[in-house]
Amino acid sequence: DQQVKQNSPSLSVQEGRISILNCDYTNSMFDYFLWYKKYPAEGPTFLISISSIKDKNEDGRFTVFLNKSAKHLSLHIVPSQPGDSAVYFCAASGESALIFGKGTTLSVSS
Amino acid sequence: DAGVTQSPTHLIKTRGQQVTLRCSPKSGHDTVSWYQQALGQGPQFIFQYYEEEERQRGNFPDRFSGHQFPNYSSELNVNALLLGDSALYLCASSLWFRGSSYNSPLHFGNGTRLTVT
Structure with a gap:
């Protein structure tokens, strides 16, 4: 029973364009959502988060959008850079530990 | 500012053996969580420690146990290793904070790669 789903295993984008990574969740008790980035041989690194009382949070090139009615969130990266190539994990929590999706591998080509 | 450090980085064990993994939290942090990440999967929650007590546990068998020390460092022990570990x-x-750490971003170490043969 996957409570956090990232249905696209991979995404390829050209440098300078927008990358959109998607995430769906099933548990309506989740109220805090995060995105993590992971490079090979390193642990996941916190990128950006959003509380359920907001529908958008922005940090530089990264913006997270939350649609509570659709139980959907997305991460927008604009403009995409080759250094953004990594695995991106969506994670969510309510009154419980963080639950992670399976990840989406983003490849940004120059 | 020291981040999360884990040791060892790699480990090879034989089925049936026991293993201990170690973790030192980021400076200033008091809560430690352990996750297992299988190939092609996202991290799966094992358990969380605060004030030397297990506060929450994921869907892992009793073969997985842990400990937190007064300096906030932690160990993960796995007994009777299986290939699937x-x-x-x-x-x-x-x-x-305020009874939980669930709205506090986690800071991860680089992990310990365990291979069971």
Whole structure:
């Protein structure tokens, strides 16, 4: 029973364009959502988060959008850079530990 | 500012053996969580420690146990290793606040790669 789903295993984008990574969740008790980035041989690194009382949070090139009615969130990266190539994990929590999706591998080509 | 450190980085064990993995949290953090990441999967929550007590546990058997020390460092022990225990084990630290750490971003170490043969 996957409570956090990232249905696209991979995404390829050209440098300078927008990358959109998607995430769906099933548990309506989740109220805090995060995105993590992971490079090979390193642990996941916190990128950006959003509380359920907001529908958008922005940090530089990264913006997270939350649609509570659709139980959907997305991460927008604009403009995409080759250094953004990594695995991106969506994670969510309510009154419980963080639950992670399976990840989406983003490849940004120059 | 020291981040989360884990040791060892790699480990090879034989089925049936026992293993201990170690973690030092980020400076200033008091809560440690352990995750297992199998190949092609996202990290799966094992358990969380605060004030030397297990606060929450994921869907893992009793073969997985842990400990937190007064200096906030932590150990993960796995007994009777199975081939399926081969994975990357990630330690994450955070701050406990108002009865939980669930709205505090986790800071991860680079993990311990465990191979069971």
